[in-house]
Amino acid sequence: MTPRPYVSVKGISKTYTSVRGEFVEALSPVDLEVYPGEFVCLIGPSGCGKSTLLSIIGGLTKADSGAVNISGSLVTGPMPNEVAFVFQDYTLLPWRTVERNVSLGLELKRVAKKEREPTVARCVALVGLTSHAKAFPRELSGGMQQRVAVARALAVDPAVLLMDEPFGALDEQTRMVLGNDLSSIVAKTDKTTLFVTHSLSEAVYLADRLVVMSASPGRIKEIIVVDEERPRTPSFRTSEKFREVHERLFNSLRDEIFAVGRDA
Amino acid sequence: MQRAAVKVVPSRRSSRPPAEAKWKVRCLQYGSLLLVLAIWYLAVGPGHASPFILPSPSAVARALPGLLTSSETWAGLKATGYQVAWAFVIAASLGLAVGILGSRSVLSQRAVEPVLLYAFMAPLILLYPIVVLIFGLGDSSKIAFGVINGFFPMALNTLRGFAAVDPRLLRLARSLGATGLREMAVFRFPAARPMVFAGLRNCLALCVVAVIAGEILGSTGGLGYLIARAASTLSTTTLYGYIIVTVALAAILHSLLSRSETFRDGARS
Numbered sequence: 001m002t003p004r005p006y007v008s009v010k011g012i013s014k015t016y017t018s019v020r021g022e023f024v025e026a027l028s029p030v031d032l033e034v035y036p037g038e039f040v041c042l043i044g045p046s047g048c049g050k051s052t053l054l055s056i057i058g059g060l061t062k063a064d065s066g067a068v069n070i071s072g073s074l075v076t077g078p079m080p081n082e083v084a085f086v087f088q089d090y091t092l093l094p095w096r097t098v099e100r101n102v103s104l105g106l107e108l109k110r111v112a113k114k115e116r117e118p119t120v121a122r123c124v125a126l127v128g129l130t131s132h133a134k135a136f137p138r139e140l141s142g143g144m145q146q147r148v149a150v151a152r153a154l155a156v157d158p159a160v161l162l163m164d165e166p167f168g169a170l171d172e173q174t175r176m177v178l179g180n181d182l183s184s185i186v187a188k189t190d191k192t193t194l195f196v197t198h199s200l201s202e203a204v205y206l207a208d209r210l211v212v213m214s215a216s217p218g219r220i221k222e223i224i225v226v227d228e229e230r231p232r233t234p235s236f237r238t239s240e241k242f243r244e245v246h247e248r249l250f251n252s253l254r255d256e257i258f259a260v261g262r263d264a
Numbered sequence: 265m266q267r268a269a270v271k272v273v274p275s276r277r278s279s280r281p282p283a284e285a286k287w288k289v290r291c292l293q294y295g296s297l298l299l300v301l302a303i304w305y306l307a308v309g310p311g312h313a314s315p316f317i318l319p320s321p322s323a324v325a326r327a328l329p330g331l332l333t334s335s336e337t338w339a340g341l342k343a344t345g346y347q348v349a350w351a352f353v354i355a356a357s358l359g360l361a362v363g364i365l366g367s368r369s370v371l372s373q374r375a376v377e378p379v380l381l382y383a384f385m386a387p388l389i390l391l392y393p394i395v396v397l398i399f400g401l402g403d404s405s406k407i408a409f410g411v412i413n414g415f416f417p418m419a420l421n422t423l424r425g426f427a428a429v430d431p432r433l434l435r436l437a438r439s440l441g442a443t444g445l446r447e448m449a450v451f452r453f454p455a456a457r458p459m460v461f462a463g464l465r466n467c468l469a470l471c472v473v474a475v476i477a478g479e480i481l482g483s484t485g486g487l488g489y490l491i492a493r494a495a496s497t498l499s500t501t502t503l504y505g506y507i508i509v510t511v512a513l514a515a516i517l518h519s520l521l522s523r524s525e526t527f528r529d530g531a532r533s
Contacts, residue, residue, distance in 0.1 A: 058439060060435065060438060060439060078438050078439050078440075080440050080441030081441075083439075084439070085439045087432065087435070087436070089432055091432045091433060091435070093433070093454070095455075095457075104440065104450070105440050107450070108440050108441060108442050108450065109441075
C-alpha cells in the first residue's frame with residue numbers, strides 16, 4: 001500500500017499579466033504528489049513556473065485555480081508551523097547576529113527565550129556555524145549565509161522545506177559542499193523537501209524524484225525516479241547510476257532548454 | 265559539515281574605521297578647529313577687524329566664565345531647552361506617524377512624498393509672523409515654529425525609510441507568519457531605522473534653528489533673545505559668548521541623539 005501524499009497539488013494554474021499587457025501562462029494545470037520524507041527536485045528552463053509553483057505550495061502566491069493540500073489541510077496562506085522557506089537570496093536580517101537570525105521563526109511563534117536557546121544552538125551546530133553564532137551576516141561568505149537561512153528554516157521544525165534555488169548564487173564547489181551537507185541534514189531531520197534548481201547534477205545528487213518541467217505554458221513534462229538510498233555520499237556522483245540518471249534528465253530537458261534558449 | 269573555521273572578528277559595528285585611521289581623523293578634526301582659531305586671532309590683530317564686529321578670542325574666553333555663572337544665561341538656556349525639547353518631541357512623533365502612514369501604499373507614498381519634499385525646501389521662516397499672531401510671544405509660538413520646521417524632514421525621511429524596506433524581507437516575514445505589529449517591530453522598523461534616525465537628526469537641528477530664530481525675531485526670553493539683545497546693544501563679546509553657549513547646547517543635544525542611536529546596535533539578545 002502506498003502511503004498518503006503529504007503535499008498534494010491538484011489542478012494548479014496561474015496566469016500573469018506581463019508589463020506589455022500580455023497574458024503569460026506561468027502554470028497550466030499542474031498535479032503533483034509528494035510523500036512524507038521525500039526529497040523532490042523541480043527542474044526546468046527559465047519561465048517554466050517552478051518557483052511560482054513552490055510559492056503557491058507555500059501559500060505566498062494565490063493560484064488561479066486548483067488546490068494545494070498539506071498534511072490534509074487546504075493551503076490558503078502561509079503556514080509557518082508546517083512549512084519553511086529557504087530563498088535564493090538568503091534574506092537574512094542584517095541587523096541580527098547568526099543565532100538571532102536562526103531564532104527568528106521561534107520568536108515569531110512566541111516561544112520563550114529559555115526554550116529557544118537550545119533549539120537555536122542545535123540548529124546552528126547542525127549547519128556547522130557554532131563558531132560564528134555571534135557574527136553578523138555581512139561578516140560571512142555567501143555559502144555561510146545560506147547555511148544560516150537553512151538553520152533558520154530548520155529551527156521552527158517544519159514538516160515541509162521549500163527551497164527556491166537556495167544554492168543558485170553560489171559557486172560550483174560551495175554548492176557541492178552545501179548539497180552534501182543538506183542531504184545529510186534532511187535525512188537526519190526527516191523533512192519532506194521540495195527543491196527548485198537549475199543544476200542537473202545537484203538535482204540528481206539530492207532528489208528521490210526529479211520533476212522535469214517545460215515552459216510556456218509551465219507544466220510537468222516527466223518525473224524521473226532516482227533509485228538510490230539517501231543520504232548519498234560523494235562517490236555517488238561518479239557512479240554509473242548517477243551518469244545514467246543524469247543523461248536521462250539531460251535528454252528530457254534538452255528540448256525544453258533549447259526551445260526557450262532560442263527565444264532569449 | 266566541519267569546514268576550516270574562518271576567523272571572524274566579532275565586531276559590533278564593522279562600519280567603525282580601524283583604530284589606526286581613527287587618530288588621523290581626530291588630528292584633522294582638531295587641526296581644522298585650531299585653524300579657525302588661528303584665523304580668528306590673525307583677523308583681530310592691529311589694523312584688522314574692529315572689536316565691535318569681532319572681539320579677540322581671548323576677550324570672549326575671559327567673558328565666558330561670567331556668562332556661565334549668570335542666572336540670566338541659565339534662565340535663557342532653560343527656556344530654550346524647554347522649547348526645543350517640546351518642539352522636537354512633537355515634531356518627531358507627528359513626523360514618524362505621518363511618514364509611516366504615508367508609506368503604507370504606493371499611491372499614498374507618491375501623493376505625500378512631493379508635498380513633504382516641497383514643504384521641507386520652502387522658506388518656512390515666512391510663517392513666523394503668522395505663528396506669533398496665533399500663539400503670541402511666549403514659549404508656545406517657539407514650540408509651534410519648531411514643530412513646523414522639524415516635522416517635514418522627519419516625515420520625509422521616515423516615509424523614504426519605510427518605503428524602501430527590501431520586499432524580500434517582507435516576503436520572509438509573510439512566510440514566517442508575521443503580520444501587523446510584529447511585522448512592524450521585527451522587520452519594517454529595524455530596516456527603516458537608519459533613515460528614521462537621519463530624520464531625527466534633521467528634525468532636531470531644525471527645531472534648534474527654528475526656536476533660536478523665533479527667539480531672535482520676537483520673544484521675551486531664551487538664548488535667541490539674549491543674542492539679539494547683546495547684538496542690539498553692541499555687546500559683541502557677550503554676543504559671541506552666547507553663540508558659543510548655544511552651539512554647545514546644540515552639540516550636547518546631538519550627541520545625546522547619537523548615543524541613543526548606537527545604544528542598541530545589535531545589542532539586544
